[in-house]
Amino acid sequence: MKNRKVVCRCEDVTEEEIIKAIEEGYDDLESLKRYTGVTTGPCQGKGCLMHVLRILSQKTGKSVDEIGVTTQRQPVNPVPLYILSEGEEE
């Protein structure tokens, strides 16, 4: 357990798990994200995306530019439903 390198803390995904997924063929960023759950937790990738890019780049030999980033989706930070429910509908 000492050697576990946790890459995505929200979803508890380790570097070894990411590498395994890449080897299984989930070797583009969008598929890797969905298959492993990285970047989909409360931080929405703010804490882990760069590490994931590094691993994917090292494993596939593609440059970080070539890999790109995941689609960024609103909200930037989590927003509670009770606040949203006070908003005004168009």
Next chain:
Amino acid sequence: MRVAIIGGGIVGLSTAYFLAKNGIDVSVFERKYLVYGASGRNPGGVTAQMENEFMIKLALESMRLYDEIQSEIGFNFLLRRDGYLKIADEKDAEKLENEVKFQRRHGVDVEILQPEEVKEIFPDINTESFSIASYFADGCIVFPWAVIWGLAKGCRDLGVKIYDYTPAKVVVEKGEVVGVKAKELHRADFVVNAAGAWSNEISREAGVELGNKIVKEEICVTESLKPYINPYILDISSGIYVTQTVRGEVIGGIVGSEVNAIDFKGSLNFLIRYAKRVTQLIPKLKGLSVLRQWTGVYDVGKNGLPVIGFTKVKGFIQANGFGRNGMSTGLAAGKALAEMITKGKSKLLAHV
């Protein structure tokens, strides 16, 4: 025989899987990555609470196939049989009751529940927020991504070639398909248009007018909770639906509306509408935070039903227009279409 399928969603992959089981040489062309389209953007509700006999048949058969296929392939679809609830306010009560009568006549084991009875299934529902419910205990929630990856694995194990990030065009000569043109020409005896929201363009390239309606729908997830909301809940009066994913996120959205062109823009207005209604239905969710919102697009056949079958172009086959029912009916539709391609007919598709 060779078949080329355009679209790596549930309909395309299911068709590919059942064709390959019959020893057919199949290639699937996906213009983006698997789960990019509606098959990867939906909340995973599976039901037979339809208003059309053909769709009910497809749904009941699909529900059986989910079990069969995931064992066959050896990939967990993360399906849970926790029931599907449709709720309605007073003005839609009669509509829901009629729907239930129709479904029961066609073999769907669905029942009318009063709000107090719904509380027994899901204790935190606000019984003041609706007047009647239709409950389908066999209804399921699947993890759509797992369904698509599982089907893809099953296809590959049978020798199907799946080309992702590969747009493909139908090639027609003298009123007959020759194959599809991707990076190179792939010859095929049949080309299946299972491109979902993109089916109109694919069809036009083949010289066949399709005219499916395009619908845009918004959806969101909250942070995760331990399993709590078991059934899938759809409020037919407001169009709002909500359930929980296998990962614990509370997932929900609002039934979409027709648009002229495909776009994936999300709106704050959606979040406000959703938050207002969902916190009425389940007041306890108030403190939960929305993590992420997204948008999906799907196509609906002109008469509200899927478009499945041969066209005036020899070898060109439609398998699109499934609307919100792809996860509920796609497996059976793919199986039936594979039968039609290999044997020339299918009992399920007898009328199309």
